[in-house]
Amino acid sequence: MHAMQYEITLPADYDLGIIRKRVADKGHLLDAHPGLGLKAYLVRERGRDGSPVNQYAPFYLWRTAEGMNSFLWGPGFRGLSADFGRPAVRHWLGAGLAHGAVPDAPATSTSTSTATSTSITATRHIVRLPESDDPAEAVERALAESPAHPALHTAAVAVDPSRWELVRFALWYGPAPDDVPGIRYQVLHLSRPELDRLPGGRHW
Template sequence: MHAMQYEITLPADYDMGIIHRRIATRGHLLDGHPGLGLKAYLVRERGLDGSPVNQYAPFYLWRTVEGMNAFLWGPGFRGVGADFGRPVVRHWLGAGLRRGPAAGAPATATRQAVLLPEGADPAEAVGHALAELPDHPDLHTAAVAVDPDRWELLRFALWRDAAPDEVPGTRYRVHHLSSPELDRLPAGRHW
């Protein structure tokens, strides 16, 4: 599994209806994309849920590198570049996945990225993060991933309703979920 995200931060007075329409008209295009576990169409709006910015920040869990490459080098990502300029694409190696009991379309997401201290054992930190994946009735899906270039640990979760207050991280609203191969992503630890 590979996690990927790019964030397009928009002006404070940007009409976020443009992003909502973009997702409504184009979101379905990845509903059957080969190799894609899930794409959560994430949005932050200034003044909502404590967000200081307007942002379009899709998050992906890829089942295959081929699927990820087909997206990045194909027409979908070219459209993002044509409309907003080519964003920096963050990438993490998948370390584990938990499927939650909440079915249907998630309404919110949380993402927390922390740098591992230099003396920390990465395997121990990842194991600890996996053990701490939320076990909550509103959880749809949760993942742990690592960027070994920066030794950054990522926790990502999708929620049926509002994320629980005790869950740390950046909060997003989910405007669409494409999940053609989510059921083929292995649950549990990925090594």
């Protein structure tokens, strides 16, 4: 598994309706993309959930490197780069995954500012591992701490070994629990063509 994200920070007065329409028009194009576990079309809205910025920040869990490459070198990412400028793409090696116990919601989350009972939200928490930490033990701890919450959809742990940076990413049915740390996102659409083929537990 590979985790990937890019963040496009938008002006404070940017109309996020433009992003919502873009996702509504194009989000389905990855609903059957080979090698893709999931793509969460994430946004942050200035002044909401503590966000200081407007931001479009999709997060991916790839089942195969080939699927990830076919996206990055294909028309989807090229089109996004043409519209917004080429963003830096962050990449982490997948370390583990937890599937939630709640029956899956529709692939489309809410695309309006009004959440519904089936809306999906996301959290992302990044920590830098101190030099004194054993990376394997830190990953094991992170996997053991994966939230066993009734609202959990999916939780992933991944590591960037070039920075020794650990990321926890989670999707939630409804608002994320208050005690979960990290940045909070709205999910405009969820493509999950091969999520069921990503194994639960640790990935080594």
